[in-house]
Amino acid sequence: MRAAVLTLSLLLSSAAGIQVVTPSGEQAIRAGQPLTLVFQLHNDTQTEWSGTPELQLPPGWRALFPPEAVQLQPGSDTTLLLPVEAPGSAAAGPYAVSVIASGIQATAAVRIPPRRNVTIRPEDEDTLGLDGKVTATFVVRNDGNVPEVLRFSADAPALxxxxxxxxxxxxxxxxxxxxxxxxxxxxxxxxxTLKVQGQDGLSKTVSVNRLLLRTGVPLEERSLTLKGQITFGVQSKTPSDLNLSGRLSADLPGTFRFSGSKSSWAADYQDQRVTFGVGYLSTGTLPLHPGTRVIGVSAALKGISWWSSASAGLQGKTFAGNVALGWSGARSSVALGLGTSEAGQTVAADVVGHADHLRAQVSGVVDLTSLAPKVQARLDYANRQTAVSLGAQYRATDFTSQPTADLRIIASVRAQLATGVTASLSGDYQVDPVTPGAAAAFTVAGRLAYRGNSWDTYLRMTGGQTTGTGLSFTSSRWRSSLAWTPAALTYQGSATIPVTSRPAVSLRLQPTITTTLDLRTSQLFTSAGLQANCDFQGGTASVGLTSPASQDGPWIVVGSTTMKVHEVDLKFSVLSAVGAGKPQTHLSAVMSVPLNIATAPRPDVGRIVGRIRYPDGRPFAGLRLQAGNLMAVSDAAGHFEFPAVHEGDVVLTLVNQDDAAGFHARPALPLKVAVRGEQVSNVDVQFSPGATVQGQLNLHWPAPEQSTGTLIVPAPPDMSELTVRLTGLEASYESRVNADGTFLLRNVVSGTYDVTLLTPEGTGLGTASLTNRVMVVPEDQLMLLPLEVIPTTQDVQIEDAGELNLK
Incomplete structure (x- = not known):
């Protein structure tokens, strides 16, 4: 680590003429690093000067070496080095370091620059989450030297x-x-995941793993179900109705659907090839075939490239029906249909073709009574930057009693001009089909959008006369529009003002103003309003107030709230007009209740049931077991059950191996269990303490013998330095040998093991052999294992006066 060097010059003279020269500017130094002050003492007096400079440091700083005494002759000077150190915890900012000599003080400016660092440490005390509920605690620490304003967020919307x-x-x-x-x-x-964000781009992210297990199995995982909802509306535009869809039986692979209200109902069954329906149905199948609402039945059959359908019923007292046949290829399709209803008999056809970016469709229908046709054609082109559409529709006089001919032409184009910039233009020309002799109407509209902002304009004309035009601007925060008709000029403006935005609550205010100028009477009408919108966990709420547009008009108060309570959706609204005669109030409520009705067992789901016991046969209660992402707990009798497991191989294991510490399971856990649909897989687990292996190690160490020379035998090794190991296919066990040669191995699983002796270097047993090298351990018994250790030796001949070291 390099030390910063600061030069400090002190010009010393007589008491009346001592001057102190300090360096200019600030010196930067990192906290925890040394700083060397280099200063010069100069004696310009006529007498000798001696003394010890005094160093004054900020709190917490320290001098690595204290100042030494200085002796200066007249006119001489000296340079001293004085290293100091700033503490590692020193905050960023300016500091003053002073040197005092002969009563004169010189102060140098030192600055510690900002250092930003935040550490995140997870506390993994609980790594198990049940039924999707998780909790994770993190310790966030500011390890920098400046205060940090931090924001915390999670990576998943559910957290x-x-x-x-x-x-x-x-x-x-x-x-x-x-x-x-x-x-x-x-x-x-x-x-x-926890994400921590601070100033100047500071960002840290730390994640922890959680094991999510479910204790309960939803109904749809145990059974085939009909899912849907029933809605009740009170004084509301939302009607009361019932909707259901799902499977009825394992023998029926298709889906059943039902919908009903006060005025109509319908039910149908549909699989990959067949569809049947009954109730209030629409007989129209092709795009231009008149859709007739009847009470009757319908059927459809689908092949690989063809389909057919038929429907029949009553429209009032008149029979109505439809038959259709169609073919679909890779780039085209053709369909033909015949129908009858109160309006008469019709025949319809539809042809579709497409290639690359182009798609064309022509549809037609003929009234068989008047032979009047209705024809529609549409051409679409689209690529990544541009989309163009052109369509036309013609309906002849007397088609299903139509009094006049009708023609409509629609065109639109949309293009991406640049990144984030799109423009669109559309036009619509049509003749009024209801009023004979009415002038044709023409509408053109355009839009320009740029990064969330849009500008819109439109122009409407009837019979060559302009009947309306408008211009509007919309962004994420406000909207403004101006509309003109021959009768009035209207301006509307609104803004969205966020008040608070938190994960639990978000509040926004929306002021509005509407000004209308009556062009016939030159009267001006203005109204203002304010609405507050609040989003909270589980719902939304809003309340608004609008002022009268005229002097005798009412004040309008509106309010609404939507919320979810135990999967039930609730909506309440109120509208009240006050201040103009008798107050009028309208209340409404809508409640939607989800439905989940079991119809039959699922054919692809089986069960795992079993019992778990201690070695003595007592039931093992309260033991947590895991199968896939499911968890079950054994009851007081030791029984456990996984009621709905998808067929296939699933691994059964303990959630926490420490719950059965000191025991071995038979069969061994984890255990692969084969699950078959609509069948029960039985698993009985018996815990075992395992076998105990007790042994005695006998070391056969050679004694010195005389020959023509001298045999030198070292001292026997220390028994406590040796280790006995059993190595098997499933596990291995080790035991340190006691000083008397005994050893003990507990909780050994039954099986065949290789016996080895682990010896440290220098014991003389590097090539020793055991008399018992393989051992078979039965279940839950006490086994005796005597081990005879014989060092490997060989015959040698020692010459006269020679020595041999036995190692």
Whole structure:
């Protein structure tokens, strides 16, 4: 680490003429690093000067070496080096370092630059989340030297941060909790992520893993179900109705649907090839075939490239029906249909073709009574930057009693001009088909959009006369529009003002103003309003007030709220007009209740049931077991059950291996269980303490013998330095040998093991052999294992006066 060097010059003279020259500018130094002050003392007096300079440091700083005494002759000078160190916890900012000599003080400016650093440490105390509910705690610490204003967020919409933000001083830390409920997932492993953001681009992210297990199985995973909802409306435009869809039986692969209200109902069954329907149906099948609402039946049959349909019923007291046949290819399709209703008999045809970016469609229908046709044609072209559409429709006189002919032409074009910039233009020309002799109407509209902002304009003309035009601008924060008709000129403006935006609550204000100038009477009418919108966890609420547009007009008060309570959607609204005669109030309420009705067992779901016991046969209660992403807990009798497991191989194991520490399961866990649909897989688990292996190690160490020379035998090795190991296919076990040669191995699973002796270097047993090298361990028994250790030796001949070291 390089030390910063600061030069400090002190010009010393007599008491009346001592001058102090300090360096200019600030010196930068990182906290925790040394700083060397280099200063010069100069004696310009006529007498000798001696003394020890005094160093004054900021609190927490220290001098690596204290100042030494200085002795200066008249006119002489000297240079001293004085290293100091700033503490690692020093905050950023300016500091003063002073040197005093002969009563004169010189002060140098030193600055520690800002250092931003935030660390995040997860606390993984609980790694298990049940039924999607997870909680993770993180310790956030400011390891920088400046205060940090931090914002906390989670990476998943289902998760909420307990504290949205905080300000931490240097060295300060806090705990941040992330909690929520993940939606259902077939994978039991999920990640919980905390993101911390600060100033100047500071950003840190840390994730932890959570094991998500479910204790309950939803109905749709156990059974075939009909899902839907029933809606009740009180004084509301939303009608009361019932909608259901799902499977009825394992023998029927298709989907059944039902919808009903006060005025109509319909039910149908549909699979890949066949469709049947009954109730209030529409007999129209082709694009221009008149759709007739009848009470009757329908059927359809679908092949690989063809389809056919038929329907029949009563329209009032008149029979109505339809038959159609169609063919579809890779780039084209053709359909033909015949129908009858109160309006008469018709025959319809439809042809579609497409190639690359182009698509063309021609449809037609003929009234068989008057032979009057109705024809429609449409051409579309689209690529990545441009979309163009052109369509025309002609309906002849007397077609289904139509009094006049009708012609309509529609054209539109949309193009991307640049990145984030799009423009569109559309036109619509039509003749009024109801009023004989009415003038043709023409409408043209355009839009320019740029990064969330849009400008819109339109022009309407009838019989060559302009009947309306307008211009509007819309952005994410405000909207403004100006509309003109021959009768009035109207301006409308509104803004969206965010008041607060938090994960739990978001509040926005929306002021509006409307001004209308009556061009016939030159009267001006103005009204203003204010609406507050609030989004909260589980719902929304809004309330608004609008002033009268005229002196005798009413004040309008509106309010509404939507919320979800235990999967039930509720909506309440109120509209009240006050201040103009008798107050009028309208209340409405809508409630939607989800339905989930079991119809039959699922054919692809089976069950796993079993019992788990201690070694003595007592039931093992309260043990948590895992199968896939499901969890079950054994009851007081040791029974456990996984009521709905998808067919296939699933691994059964313990959620926490420590729950059965010291025991071995038979059969061994984890265990692969084969699950078959609509069948029960039985698993009985018996815990075992395992076998105990007790042994005695006998070391056969050679004794010294005399020959023509001298045999030198070292001392026997220390028994406590040796280790006995059993190595099997499923597990291995080790035991340190006691000083007397005994050893003990507990909880050994039955099986065949290789016996080895682990010896440290220098014991003389590097090539020793065991008399018992293989051992068979039965279940739950006490086994004796005597081990005879014989060092490897060989015959040698020692010459006279020679020595041999036995190692």
């Amino acid at each position: 909420q941060v307990g504290t949205p933000g905080a300000t931490l001083a240097p060295g300060e830390q806090m705990r941040v909790t992330v909690a929520g409920t993940f939606p259902y997932s077939s994978s039991p492993a999920r990640r919980v």
